Amino acid sequence: MRHNVATGDVATDDAPQIAFYKENHNDEYIPFITFSTPAREDRDGICEDKQKDTNILTSININIVTYLKTSFISSSPLFQFLSILSSGYLTHATAFGSLSLGPLIAYSIVSTPGSLLFPHLAAAWNVGVFCGMSSPSIIPNYFYLTLLLLLLSIIWLSFLRYKILEGYGGRLGTTVFLATNLLLPALIIPTTSVNWAVYGAPTRTYPTSIAWQSALCTITASPFTAVLTLALRLGGRNLSNPVLAGNLSALLLTLPIVAIATSTFEFTDGLLEGVLIGSFVGMSGTDIIQNYIQFGAAGVLGAGWNLVFKPFFNGVVILGFEAMLGCALVVGGKGVGRMLKFKVDGGGGIPNP
Structure with missing residues (x-):
């Protein structure tokens, strides 16, 4: 029983x-319950199925890691976007957060380490840095900064794909200038306290915006930095990356300027703006601007555009755009010179005297 x-x-x-x-x-x-032990061949089949599942998961993990590694090395759009996003947040926090170092110093501090650590992503990193320099007077909070960085990423990737302004110094900053001036009138001004005075106000005139001492500092510092950047690029194999060379020259000049600046010297910003414009010009491709004289001339012209736009675009990052215009004038001047020489030499039907 x-x-x-x-x-x-x-x-x-x-x-x-x-x-x-x-x-x-x-x-x-x-x-109630009946236990049964599977046959040996069934147990072997179960083990094989489990092993197959494990192999599939392992293969998926390996493929994901391989994809991310390959994407990082090849500077894929994903990592271009991540670079822009991270450097933008970091620069904005450094410039206007608890440290409050200001945009010009924050640029030098954030851009150089990023370019050293990720040289293949240096351009995208610096695009984000330029965006992070935007003043809180036009980018009220991190929500709008995020929107600006997203729009900027689209514009930057378009510039890369279609080779827009390729080789021109200030190309990176130009994308920021475009993105900012698309987002400001479309969304930020209509939905925030930011108003149209960003683009100009009766109280901001040339006499009130420009001091001749500050202008002289900018016009002097810009060509000097442009020439220094080119010298670094040509003199060191590890600095052949134009973005890294521009970052380093800006850092080398910014640190002593900040160190010796005193409360009695009112034109530090003029010096720093000249340094940044010159460093952007110095990033130009040598197939666009060939020698030290041309780099120096582009630096002077970029500083000149800085004075032209001084009463306007208050808080907007415009230094890169000004550098690009300086380079464009040099390139345009060279083109006109070649055309005139061609005509004088008889190529245009004008006899050579």
Whole structure:
């Protein structure tokens, strides 16, 4: 006889030989749980299935890691976007957060380490840095900064794809200038306290916006930095990356300027603006601007555009755009010179005297 574990009843020997019983109902024994051990071949099949599942998961993990590694090395759009986003936040926090170092110093501090650590992403990193320099007077909070960075990423990737302004110094900053001036009138001004005075106000005139001492500092510092950047690029193999060379020259000049600046010297910003414009000019491709004289000339012209736009675009990052215009004038001047020389030499039908 056996004991029914569910009901406590005693089962007779005539009961079916089953391990457990649920209840004794109408004198019929109803099985509660039946255990069965799979055959050996079934167990082997189960193990093989589990091994296949493990192999699939391992393969997926390896493929993801390989994809991310390849994308990072090849500077894929994903990592271009991540570089812009991270450097933009970092620069804005450094410039206007608890440190409050200001945009010009924040640029030098954030741009150089990023370019050193990720040289293949240096351009995208610096695009984000320029965006992060935008003043809180036009970018009220991080929500609008995020929108600006997203729009900027689209514009930058378009510049890369279609090779827009390729080789021109200030190309990176130009994308920021475009993105900012698209987002400001379309969204920021209509929805925030930012008003149209950003683009100009009666109180901001040339006499009130420009001091001749500051202008002289800008016009002097810009060509000097442009020439220094070119010298760094040509003199060191590790500095052949134009963006890294521009970042380093800006850092080398910014640190001593900040160190020696005193409260009695009112034109530090003029010096720093000249340094940044010159560093942007110095990033130009040598197929666009060929020698030290041309780089210096582009630096002077870029500083000149800085004075032209001084009363306007208050808080907008415009230094890169000004550098690009300086480079464009040099390139345009060279084109006009070649055309005139071509005509004088007889190529245009004008006899050579």
